[in-house]
Structures are given as C-alpha cells and as structure tokens.
Amino acid sequence: MAEDLTIVKEGTKEERYEALLPQIQGLLYGETNLIANLANIAAALKEGMNFFWVGFYQVDSEDELVLGPFQGPVACTRIKKGKGVCGASWQRDEVLIVPNVDEFPGHIACASASKSEIVIPIKKDGKTMCVLDVDSDILADFDEIDQKYLQKILDLLP
Template identity: 80%
Template sequence: MAEDLTILKEATKEEKYQSLLPQIEGLIYGETNLVANLANIAAALKEGMDFFWVGFYLVDSEDELVLGPFQGPVACTRIRKGKGVCGSSWDQNKTLIVPNVDEFPGHIACASASKSEIVLPIIKNDKIIGVLDVDSDKLNDFDDMDHQYLKKILDLLP
C-alpha cells in the first residue's frame, strides 16, 4: 500500500526536490512495470512540486510519441518526432528548457495556460523510450536545477 508523500509546501525548490527524491525511489523500488512507475512519478512531481502539468510521452513508432501517464489538464495524445518541445527533445536527444512556450517555433499548445516547459529524454539501454514533459503556468519557471533533479529522478527508473 502506498503512503502519502511528505509535501514541503513552504520549502525552496531544491529542498522540495531533495525531499521528493527518496520518496520517489521508495515508490518505485521493486516495481518493474514502467507504466506504474511513470504514473507514480508523475503524481509525486505534480503534488510535491505543484507543477501545472507533468507527464510522459512514450515512443510509439519510429516517428511518433503517444501520451503516457500524466497529471494535470487533458493533453495532446500524439506528437510527431521533431514537432513541438517534446518531439524536438526526442529528435535532438537533449533536454530542452523553454522560458516562454509562445516563443518556441512550432510549439504545440495542448493547454493555453502553459507558459514555460522543460522536457527530458528518457534513455534506457542507449535508446530513447520517451520523454518527461513538465509545464508551468508561469514564465521562465525552469532552470538547470530542475534539469539536474528531474534527470536524477529518471535515473531511478529500473
């Protein structure tokens, strides 16, 4: 049975990440099902960091991502490789931090309230299997700290 997360509402961003890391590790420890782990990670990040939207897009074919577990408003179901922030992160195999999504060429507006975004590729066995997508309803809300901690969380995946 899962336990409630310890949420540090008044903590700094770094303190929140530091608190969430061991909690997420505990949530996914011993679980080998990818969808179950992604679902718990999305819920933990949404609750713990108070993100506007957090979720995963998984590689469905050689040129398309499909929506996976997420928390937040309804999302786009499919994204082509190289399109939008998620498809571009996948295509370029790198983390993208977008301070203002309205200024990103070809941004796919799944939710009009989304203002900034960070997307990290998920790599397993030297192959991208999907991306972690986090949106904020504030401009310029993501930085290298988010990148470092979100990467550590993805590295916990079995």
C-alpha cells in the same frame, strides 16, 4: 503499499526536490512495471512540486510519440518527431528548457495556460524510449536545478 507524500511547500526549489527524491525512490522500490512507475513519478511531481502539468510521452513508432501516464489537464495524444517541445527534444536527443513556450517555433499548445516547459529524454539501452514533459503556468519557471533533480528522479527508474 504507497504512503502519502510529505509535501514540502516551503524552502527552496532544491530543498523541495531533496525532500521528494527519497519518497519517489520508495514509490519505485521493488516495482518493475514501467507504466506504474511513470504514473507514480508524474503524480509525485505534480503533487510535490505543484507543477501545472507533468507527464510522459512514449515512443510509439520511429516518428511519433504517444501520451503516457500524466497528471494535469487533458493533453495532446500524439506528437510527431521534431514537432513541439517534446518532439524537438526527442529528435535532438537533448533536454530542452523553454522559458516561454509561445516563443518556441512550432510549439503545440495542448493547454493555453502552459507558459514554460522542460522536456527530458529517457533512454534505455542507449535509445530514447520516452520523454518527461513538465509544464508550468509561470514564465521561465525551469532552470538547471529542475534539470538536475528531474534527471536524478528519472535515474531511479529500474
């Protein structure tokens, strides 16, 4: 049974992630269904970190991502490999931190309020299966701290 998240609204970004990590670990404990786990991660990050948009795009074919579990405003349903921040992260097989999405070549504006973004590929057996996409309505909102802790959270996936 899920418990309410203890939301830490004060402290540094790192302190808020540190408070959120064990809660997410508890949400994932014993659950092997990927969709359920991605949904709970998205909800916990949205609520716990107050991000504008948090979600996952799953690899649907060799050249397209499809929208998975997310929290926030409605989103683009399909993204081609190499297109936008998510498609570029998948194609390059690397984390992308974009301080100003309007300056990213080929950015796909699913929500005009989105200002900055971080995308992290998630691999299983050495192959990307989906990407975590986190958007902020604040410019330059993401940094190495976000990358470090978001990766720690993703490493909790069974």
